[in-house]
Amino acid sequence: MSERTTVRLISAIITATVGVVMLASSAVAAPPPPNPTPFQCIDEFTINDNYVGDGWVGALVTTASGPAGDFSLFCGDELSGVVHVAHPQSSGTVHPVFADTEDQFRKCWELTIEDGEHFAIPDDPGRTRIVRTNAIGVTSTAFVDNRGFAYTLFTSEEGSDLTNNWQDCVTFI
Amino acid sequence: MTRELQPALVCAVGDHFLVFDHTQPVAAVVSQQGQLLSSCSWSQLIPQPSDGTVWPRLILRAREHQAWLTRRADRVTVRFDVSSDGNVHATPDAVPSDDGMAISQSRYARSGRLSSSSGPPWTYHSVLDSLTWSAKLDYEADGSDFRTYELGEGAITGAAQSSGTVAACVRVAHKRPWVFRPTYRFIVASRLMVREVSFSSLDLNSLAWPATSRGHEEELLKYLSYTVSECASLSRSGAYNVEFQVDHVNTIPAIRTKFRMPDSDMLYVRVDQPFDELGLRGGGLRDLSVFFEEDIAAGLLRKAAGRNQDSIKYV
Numbered sequence: 001m002s003e004r005t006t007v008r009l010i011s012a013i014i015t016a017t018v019g020v021v022m023l024a025s026s027a028v029a030a031p032p033p034p035n036p037t038p039f040q041c042i043d044e045f046t047i048n049d050n051y052v053g054d055g056w057v058g059a060l061v062t063t064a065s066g067p068a069g070d071f072s073l074f075c076g077d078e079l080s081g082v083v084h085v086a087h088p089q090s091s092g093t094v095h096p097v098f099a100d101t102e103d104q105f106r107k108c109w110e111l112t113i114e115d116g117e118h119f120a121i122p123d124d125p126g127r128t129r130i131v132r133t134n135a136i137g138v139t140s141t142a143f144v145d146n147r148g149f150a151y152t153l154f155t156s157e158e159g160s161d162l163t164n165n166w167q168d169c170v171t172f173i
Numbered sequence: 174m175t176r177e178l179q180p181a182l183v184c185a186v187g188d189h190f191l192v193f194d195h196t197q198p199v200a201a202v203v204s205q206q207g208q209l210l211s212s213c214s215w216s217q218l219i220p221q222p223s224d225g226t227v228w229p230r231l232i233l234r235a236r237e238h239q240a241w242l243t244r245r246a247d248r249v250t251v252r253f254d255v256s257s258d259g260n261v262h263a264t265p266d267a268v269p270s271d272d273g274m275a276i277s278q279s280r281y282a283r284s285g286r287l288s289s290s291s292g293p294p295w296t297y298h299s300v301l302d303s304l305t306w307s308a309k310l311d312y313e314a315d316g317s318d319f320r321t322y323e324l325g326e327g328a329i330t331g332a333a334q335s336s337g338t339v340a341a342c343v344r345v346a347h348k349r350p351w352v353f354r355p356t357y358r359f360i361v362a363s364r365l366m367v368r369e370v371s372f373s374s375l376d377l378n379s380l381a382w383p384a385t386s387r388g389h390e391e392e393l394l395k396y397l398s399y400t401v402s403e404c405a406s407l408s409r410s411g412a413y414n415v416e417f418q419v420d421h422v423n424t425i426p427a428i429r430t431k432f433r434m435p436d437s438d439m440l441y442v443r444v445d446q447p448f449d450e451l452g453l454r455g456g457g458l459r460d461l462s463v464f465f466e467e468d469i470a471a472g473l474l475r476k477a478a479g480r481n482q483d484s485i486k487y488v
Contacts, residue, residue, distance in 0.1 A: 046284065050276040052229060052245075078281055079228055079462050088301035089282035089328070091351070091461040093471040122398045123459070129466075143464060151462045156470040163471045 032059035032075065038102040041075035041082040045089075052077070064110040068118035068128050071144045073109050073153075080151045086164075095154045095164040104166035109153050111170060112140040127151070138168045176381060178212075178372035179357040180342045182242075184235035184275060185335040186255040191240050192342065192359055193233065195279075195330075196450055197381040198251075200242075202259045205338040207361040207368040210259030214380035215251045218265050221382045222246060225453025226460060229279035233331075234269055241269050275333070281344065282306055282328030292337025293318070293364070299328035304349045304476055310339055310362050322367045324360055338363045349473060350487040351458060353446040384425070385452040392454055393419070393426055396447045399459040400428055406466045407432050412441075425450065434474060439486045441474065 032044070036059050044056050051057070059075040061082060074081040078090045086097040086105075097105045116132035126146035133139040137158060143151040154163040181195030189210065190203045198219070201212040227246040234241045238257075243250040252266035282299040293314040300307050306328035313319040327345040334340075341360045346352035359370040397419075404415045412432040420427045428445040443465075447457030454460065468488070477488045 049278070049285070050271065052278055053232065053271060053276065077228065079460070084462055089280065089284070089299060091281060091348075091463060093468050093473070094301065095471070121402045123402055124395050124398070141466065141470075143462070143467075152464065152467060154467050154470060161470075161472040161475075163467075 030054065032056050035060060035062070036075060037061070038082045038086065038097050038105050039099045042087055042097065044075070045077070045083045045087055057081075062106050062110060064113035066113040066116060066118075066130070068113070068116075068130055068144070069146075069148065071113050071142075071148050071150055073106070073150045076150075080149065085152050085154070092152055093154070093163065097164065097166070101164075101166050104170050105153075105164075108140050108155070108166045108169035109142065109150070112142045112153065113144075116140070116142065134169065134172045136168060136172045138165055138172065140169045175373075176377040178375050178377060179355075180331075180359040180372070181279065181344065181357055182231060182233045182277060182331040183333045183340050183342055183359075184233055184240050184277065185333040185340075186235060186240055186253070187238045187257060188335055189255060189259050190333060190335060190340040190361070191235070191253060191255055191261065192331075192340070193231070193242060194377065195344075195357065197377055199375075199377050199380045200253060200261065200263070201372060201375060202255055202261050203340065203359070203361065203370055204259060205335055205361065205363070207370045209370065209372065209374065211261050212375050212380075213253070213261045213263045215263040215265075216380060216382050218263060219249050219251060221385075222249075222451065222453060225449055225451070225455030228455070228460075230455075231279045233277045234271065234274040235333075236274050241266060241274075243268050277331055277333075280330050283330060283332075285332065287332060287334035287339060289334045289336055292334065295332075295334055295339040295362075297329045297332040297339070297341055301348065304473075305347045308341070308343050310341060310360070310367075312339075312364075318364075320362075320364055322360075322362050324358070327355075327358065330357070349468065349477065350443065351461065351463065353444075353456065354450075382451055384450055389426065389448065389452065390422070393422065393447065396454070396457065396459060397428070400430065400445070403465045404430060404432075406464065410466065410469050411435055425452070437474070439474075439484060441477070441486050441488050443488050 056075050061073045063072045076083045084090045084092045112132045116130035119129045121127040130142045139156045142153045155165040179195050180192040182193040193200045198215045202210040224246040232243045240253045250268045254262045284298045286296045288294045293312045295312045298309050308324040308329045311321040327343040330344045331342040343358040346355035407415045415432040417430040430443045445458045477486045
């Protein structure tokens with residue numbers, strides 16, 4: 001993990017902790033908005049003890065279409081979606097998303113689905129790996145399944161451990 | 174072999190804490206001083222679960238002297254009535270309304286803030302540093318009166334507050350290699366003391382559901398398509414001598430994937446256990462959405478190599 005990523009990850013944990021202290025005492029459980037932003041998903045997972053019951057797992061962030069089909073990115077939980085990608089408490093490798101990068105993250109996911117090359121995985125429920133490499137060599141990889149469901153998204157590039165380069169993912173076509 | 178309570182969820186009931194095992198139908202009542210007051214099992218009251226893939230598995234609701242534990246896969250619910258002297262009685266019930274309930278659900282890690290009308294608010298933290306979680310509890314009453322208790326390695330999976338006392342379940346595990354059979358600790362803390370509660374007097378063997386190997390072979394065969402895909406992914410990443418083996422096929426299978434990388438002398442090993450102690454699918458790496466390609470891109474092998482100097486690295 002690069003120093004930049006480490007610093008931002010620590011920053012995210014501090015932000016989440018401060019968010020808990022600031023928001024939890026006044027938090028009133030409520031259903032998610034129609035299309036929550038990625039950072040809203042992450043914040044809600046942190047503070048809402050009834051995250052599942054309030055319907056946040058299935059809250060739709062965005063949908064994209066590509067050669068492999070239509071795929072939806074949900075808020076998700078430890079095991080899938082935005083929370084799996086970006087929350088330190090997920091089961092996944094953490095690829096942080098911040099308030100100032102959430103639009104790039106969402107756009108990166110859409111570009112990956114729309115333009116990526118897809119590779120079927122002989123797995124139940126029929127998962128597919130979708131890979132897009134842009135003009136400057138930033139590769140974004142998504143894992144989705146035949147239900148149109150997204151598990152994860154991350155970036156990779158030669159010589160770097162940075163896996164949340166959402167900005168370069170979308171800036172260069 | 175004794176199977177102790179592995180506390181994963183907790184709620185406040187009256188002046189006590191009611192703490193639940195992560196898998197087995199067993200709960201215990203613990204006082205604010207950390208004394209084990211009573212326990213109960215509902216293994217004979219409801220059917221054994223048949224689906225482990227629904228996540229989170231359990232939802233816990235609590236209000237005053239009662240709590241309800243609901244299995245999300247089939248909505249089977251048990252109500253717990255706790256008396257003022259700490260005895261607990263379990264009864265099958267319907268899923269209650271959320272109104273006025275303190276709600277929590279199964280998690281691998283959580284942070285949050287608790288509150289009480291008669292004590293300072295506690296906060297609990299599961300902090301991820303690289304691949305390792307650590308847990309701590311703290312409160313600050315008025316700027317000068319504060320406490321911080323570092324609980325060591327692990328992540329908090331459940332916490333509750335009763336008056337000025339906090340209780341926390343700590344899952345002692347790191348993120349990679351994933352720990353399939355973690356131990357859990359149960360901590361009770363107040364302004365004046367912090368105590369780890371022992372459940373050694375409570376042997377779950379007579380209270381628990383038995384393991385079942387029903388459908389293992391068929392499910393395992395399906396599951397192995399994921400393992401093969403992961404091996405292919407390793408090869409794409411430059412790994413060589415990639416192989417896997419399956420041990421304990423007839424009990425709780427363990428899949429060991431072994432490989433080497435060109436820039437290292439290490440033998441890397443990843444262990445995957447798709448079935449839990451009840452024989453249910455749901456907690457394997459495939460179900461946790463863990464992918465070699467993603468982990469390696471994020472520097473997993475380098476981080477694992479930093480842990481110790483052995484020639485075999487578990488990742």
